[in-house]
Amino acid sequence: MTTTQSTDRAEEFKAEIAEMKLKTGRGRAESSLQLLGVILMVGGIVLAFGAYVASLNVSATAGSNVDVLNSNSYIPLAIAGLAISITGGFLFLRYSLARFLRFWLLRQSYDQRVAIDEAAARHDR
Amino acid sequence: MSTASPPPATAEAAFAPSDNALELRGVRAAYGTITVLQGVDLVVPYGHVVALLGPNGGGKSTALRVISGQLPVSAGEVFVAGRCVNGAAPDELARRGVCLIPEGKGIFPNLSVRENLWMATHTGTSLKVIEEVAFARFPRLGERRKQLAGTLSGGEQQMLAMARALATDPALLLLDELSMGLAPLVVEQLYEIVAQVAKEGVSILVVEQFARAVLGIVDSVGIMLRGRVTRFGTPTAMEAELSTAYLGE
Numbered sequence: 001m002t003t004t005q006s007t008d009r010a011e012e013f014k015a016e017i018a019e020m021k022l023k024t025g026r027g028r029a030e031s032s033l034q035l036l037g038v039i040l041m042v043g044g045i046v047l048a049f050g051a052y053v054a055s056l057n058v059s060a061t062a063g064s065n066v067d068v069l070n071s072n073s074y075i076p077l078a079i080a081g082l083a084i085s086i087t088g089g090f091l092f093l094r095y096s097l098a099r100f101l102r103f104w105l106l107r108q109s110y111d112q113r114v115a116i117d118e119a120a121a122r123h124d125r
Numbered sequence: 126m127s128t129a130s131p132p133p134a135t136a137e138a139a140f141a142p143s144d145n146a147l148e149l150r151g152v153r154a155a156y157g158t159i160t161v162l163q164g165v166d167l168v169v170p171y172g173h174v175v176a177l178l179g180p181n182g183g184g185k186s187t188a189l190r191v192i193s194g195q196l197p198v199s200a201g202e203v204f205v206a207g208r209c210v211n212g213a214a215p216d217e218l219a220r221r222g223v224c225l226i227p228e229g230k231g232i233f234p235n236l237s238v239r240e241n242l243w244m245a246t247h248t249g250t251s252l253k254v255i256e257e258v259a260f261a262r263f264p265r266l267g268e269r270r271k272q273l274a275g276t277l278s279g280g281e282q283q284m285l286a287m288a289r290a291l292a293t294d295p296a297l298l299l300l301d302e303l304s305m306g307l308a309p310l311v312v313e314q315l316y317e318i319v320a321q322v323a324k325e326g327v328s329i330l331v332v333e334q335f336a337r338a339v340l341g342i343v344d345s346v347g348i349m350l351r352g353r354v355t356r357f358g359t360p361t362a363m364e365a366e367l368s369t370a371y372l373g374e
Contacts, residue, residue: 007326009294009296009326009327010146010171010172010206010296010326010328012222012296013146013206013221013222013296013297014206014207016206016221016222017205017206017207017208017210017221017222018206018207018208020208020210020213020217020218020221021217022210022211022212022213113231116229116231116232116233116234117229119234119235119275120229120230120232120234120275120282121306123234123275123276124279124306
């Protein structure tokens, strides 16, 4: 390899490192999303329960169907609350599992490396 | 004893930052609550071979883990090609030319030589090209391409680890204890290859416990003690300092 070629490689290396995207703060974002999942889970349940409690206060009026309409409008509200809660549950599960699986993968990599080192040491002996 | 001028107190004083493939500024790193690197300053200029020497437990291998992105920095900065790469993923750095040959070779003993080289295709280089480069530099591996890597001799396994790394066209090569468990003659041959690679323009940081093995091929030497680079200078100037470093002050 000539000097020009090695200079080219150094320049190429500089350019490649310069365009590298650093994934800083990913852990913090994951924790925030996990917390958001918990908030949505609890908030959704509160919303659904609130809709149920509110529906109990609907009083019947003779000759009018307003009470039925009021009562019916609480149903989608309660369903939306459940949907929010389920979405929050999935969000929480997704980021909890990601964290757990990352540790598990690290553990596997570490164990494999130790096993390889031991096998290589046995062979060298 | 050399008549060379006294070495600079820190690595930073020796080279201009713009010429550095690698630069560590006050790097601290820890395993849990145990701080291993206590503020490391080090530079590897483009096309230079720098050796990091010192007794066991000084933090040399930890420094390589930090540079290759495997261990996060708790304080300080790691600059690669002039850019701070704190928090960079190891695979990202590897893809862009920062290549670590770990202590204990890091090959797959239950795969053949060819299959081990196959593993280096993750950088986008084809197996054909990797084999051409590897077997041209290490003809002995070409003869044993179908043999299981675990059944190769220690020297051949280290050659395979080097072949796999060099085939990916590294710009910054990190070598961890190349001489570990190998006969002196084999170590000499391997370091001759390292010297050839350096001549081709690759910047190299060598970590070694056995100083004599590398002094002949390096441009600069850093002595690492208790998590710090305590001395840095030319090999001749550092030779005398080595016995003090290993045997105590």
